[in-house]
Amino acid sequence: MSGTPPELPIVVLDALMPRAQRLVVNRRGSMVWEVESHRGQYAVKVGYPIEATADWPAQPWTALAPAREGAVLYRLGFDDFAYGEWELGTWNFQPWHEGPDLYELWRPCREPDSRTEPHTSAALGCVEALAELHGRGWAHGDVQPAHFIIGPDRTHLIDLALARGGRVPEGYDFPFRGCLVHYEAPEIARSVLATGEAQPTQEADIYALGASLLISATGWRAVEYPDDAPRPEQRQAVASGKRRPVKVHGELGELIDAMLSPAPEDRPTIYEVGKALS
Ligand SMILES: Nc1ncnc2c1ncn2[C@@H]1O[C@H](COP(=O)(O)OP(=O)(O)O)[C@@H](O)[C@H]1O
Ligand SMILES: [Mg+2]
Structure with missing residues (x-):
């Protein structure tokens, strides 16, 4: 190419x-x-x-x-x-879905000394889009800010190439080898480090949504590692489960913190997230 x-x-x-x-x-x-x-x-x-x-x-x-x-x-x-x-x-x-993605939409919140707070309505739009997928028994596998397109009428969750939940023709299928490390749940990172592969789950999507909201609202990653660290080293940091404190105000901040729980069973479901936000 x-x-x-x-x-x-x-x-x-x-x-x-x-x-x-x-x-x-x-x-x-x-x-x-x-x-x-x-x-x-x-x-x-x-x-x-x-x-x-x-x-x-x-x-x-x-x-x-x-x-x-x-x-x-x-x-x-x-x-x-x-x-x-x-x-x-x-x-x-x-x-084609017209509109900014979540990271673009919340750019004003990330400016130095910004007084702009992330809008709950945008977060809720992302939650609704993911809830639609989870409600049908699927996991997305690659939740990240660029994959939420905030349209005038609704938010679209794009890039379903790694989604799991139903049969896919064998000739087009391939194993899941993790996603962008910034949004990768610790259990996924550990599995990818150990075996080279993992299983996308709804719990890992919730973690990725929490990390997406955090990075879009504040510019901070959920886990600290140097920008130039090799990928396995970044994964190792994620796998260790050592997180940065979440500095987002109010209900949204508390929710993001819960979504980023190291143990998948401690994370809220997408319905619980939606209920808390609405
Ligand atoms: N249906 C769509 N509507 C609007 N923009 C899209 C759409 N699909 C993809 N894009 C744009 O292209 C980028 C890459 O698409 P994506 O589906 O994530 O593919 P990949 O990650 O394989 O490159 C997205 O971040 C978005 O900017
Ligand atoms: Mg993509």
């Missing part, structure tokens, strides 16, 4: 006939495009394998992620999406 500028696969061009397109991100084996077509605005995700680097082992599964997400969207009964294969991997498209 180096050298030539990235392009949309022909199959996707055929399906959507874009009037306009914009590359949103291209990183770690995944491209996302915003596409305008006669059918509407779509997010197009295109996966390709990544070769090994000094910091990363080869990750062939990134090629499968869009199709895996497509299979999850199908299981969950979404409409207006499609997925398939291209030369280097798989792709999907799904409706």
